[in-house]
Amino acid sequence: MAVSTPRFVYGAVLGSPYAARLLGGTLIGRLPNGMAPVAIVLWTLAAGRGIALGGLLSALYGLASALSQPVKGRLMDRYGQSAVHLPAAALNSCLLVALPLAAPRGGPAIATAIVVAAGSTAPPLQAGLRALWPSILPDLRLRHAALALDTGTQGLLYIVGPLLAAALASMHSPAAALAVTAALGLAGTLVVATAPPSRRWRPAPMTSGTGTTRRLAGPQLASLFVALAGVGCSIGALNVLGVAMSDAHGRQMLSGLLPAVFSAGSFLGGLVYGRRTWPGSTTRQLMFCSVAFLAGWLVLLPLLALHGPYAATAAVALPGAFLTVFVACAYVTTDALAPTDRTSEAYAWLICSIGVGQAAGTALAGRLADHALALAALPAAGAAFALTVLLLARPDQGAACRDRHRCHA
Template sequence: MASTVTSNAAKRPGYGQLLRTPGAWGFLLPGFAARQPFAMLTIGIVLLVQHTTGSYGTAGAVAAVTGVSMALFAPQSGKLADRFGQRAVLVPGVLVHAASVSALTALALAGAPLWALFAAAVPSGASVPQVGPMVRARWAARLDGSPLMSTAAAFESVTDEFTFVVGPVLATALCTGVHPAAGLIAEASLTLFGGLLFAAQRSTQPAHGPHPGAGSRPRASALSVRGVRVLVVAFLGIGSVFGGMQVSLTAFTEEIGSPGANGLLYGLFAAGNMLAGVAVGAIAWKSGPRRRLILGYTALTAAASLLWSAQSVALLGALGLAVGLCIAPALITGYTLVESLVPASARTEAFTWLTGAVALGQAAGVTVAGRLADAYGSAAGFLVPLGGTALALVTLVALRSWLAAPASAPADTAPARGVGHRAPVAVD
């Protein structure tokens, strides 16, 4: 009887069971604070630089430099964390980030030339702590081979989306209600204190160094897995949604004379992400993750195609909520596929490639949407999410065979079932 109960529980792991994992709260709480840069940095830069220069295009360009810098350095941070340990990478990283963001803020307020803002934006983006991938790696280390791993993947995506509910709303409220620089000051402070507290949790840090059994073989990069390359392109599309929405919502609320509504609208968009993430983790999926990913991007592209036509806060809020509801399933499924595509020794790097892809897509989205909003208004900026998701969808459909798990996984691979799976399903 006891074995039957245990078996049934294992088939239906829930969030409550996951959160009772020993040591989990020790890295979850500080990790949440240290994730805020990804949600607050871009919007904080856009609001501050637009205030000091009067140009969305200039603001978007500075924000884009941080995004490109993060996208380029995030995978290297993941590699270093896999090799030397998370603490060794995180402590100097958060110190550099706090100093760089402080310098960028001071330069913007002083009316420094654009090249100086770019110079400060590079280290600000490069030093963004990769706490989300690090938390996922900690879950993977503690739950390796457990049915709870799929629940952890859903929980982490919900946490990411909740970050995008809290971060932009907080940054917007501080920038519009306190001081244009208050959003970036809060972002740097949360990063510093949250990152140091997270790094202090040594007992849950994954093992690092050469993976057992690897011998003298050079470890291949996670990007050498072709399925990861497809997911990188797909996540660029999601990043374009985040970037395009941030700039275009800001421009829209400025056009109608209600800049304070920006936080509300972006909060609705992010709330859709979070609600969908909770639902995805609770559903017993019968279809495979590859099919769900393509369907998710199809729905996301369809929802994004209507944004440009919104003429009121109510309609734009409803459309933003719909777009948000479509993002979380795509994100969660993409992260789930990593578990079956990539060896355990390279998963932190793989997660950072995806996180970096979102940042790069966000940077491109902010830049293009900023230029379009300056020239043609906010409606033109909303075309960016549509273009980015459509290109990602075409890539996924054309290269869907690359997302199949290898027939013989590497020895250190411990595939986890897709988010919400309660029984084995076909890949497709």
């Protein structure tokens, strides 16, 4: 049985000094994650370059953003958040605006270079916010709720972002969509980077008796990151699956509706999770969510295989409901297992793992697009991979907390 927290726990979180500002600024600043890939594809099509190039550029933007996260996280741990956020946001915005201006003169090679550079300079706002929660919310119960709220609302970016980019491109032009994407990313980053908690933040010093050369990821943390790549694979495969279903049934809205319902389930699951303190260690909660995430995809598999588009669209909320909880528990475990002076880098590796898995899932799903059953099974395969890795690793978050006395929940 769950132990109830105060009824207005989310109100208490958002009413804490700077919490609403930092969460809102992070969401606005990360809107390019949902907008830029769509805007890039639409710009490529409008320029007459074809959907193949557009899909490649969009994938490269996301992959470059994911792979560069650990470097930016390490820089934050060394130089502070504002010193990384502001230059990164300025470069990212300039490159997105420059794409429709410079690429037509230089062809696909210039477009590819600009897109990769833009993805690489996306500010690491998500990792930065996770590192700020302990200083903003000393109360562990409120921090538990904030982490679930933070993780759950990230899915909204991939509902609002693509719709906003498509609407701007339709009403104005893809170049305008890229310009607005750049402006929102810069504005949100400014809101976060100029907030006192972000300006003052520095990583916690290493505890006594541990050297500064302690490696970031031991076997347990590395296994957690590998498992999260499986989760990312499920998400990436779902996006392609939505497109395949829309083509098969002649209903274009399915391409956006399937991932939107999945994200909505993730958001609602996070809200339910964050309102209560659940029994058992974080490790047990992580394992339970991994099992439930896989079970949700297995329940969904017959509907996908039988080509029931609307039943499958409704049912995809089931695995989505456990995504936020899975990732929130992974963040708590990462915080406990990583060195105290490298938490931003550790969070960045977590984000990178999901992003790389998502790119791999998208690529695999694209290769399996002509094999309906294999494509439908791919999200479940990613979830099964994640569960298998966790069962073999059994990351002992509790031992790390006892050693460092800073368990979050």
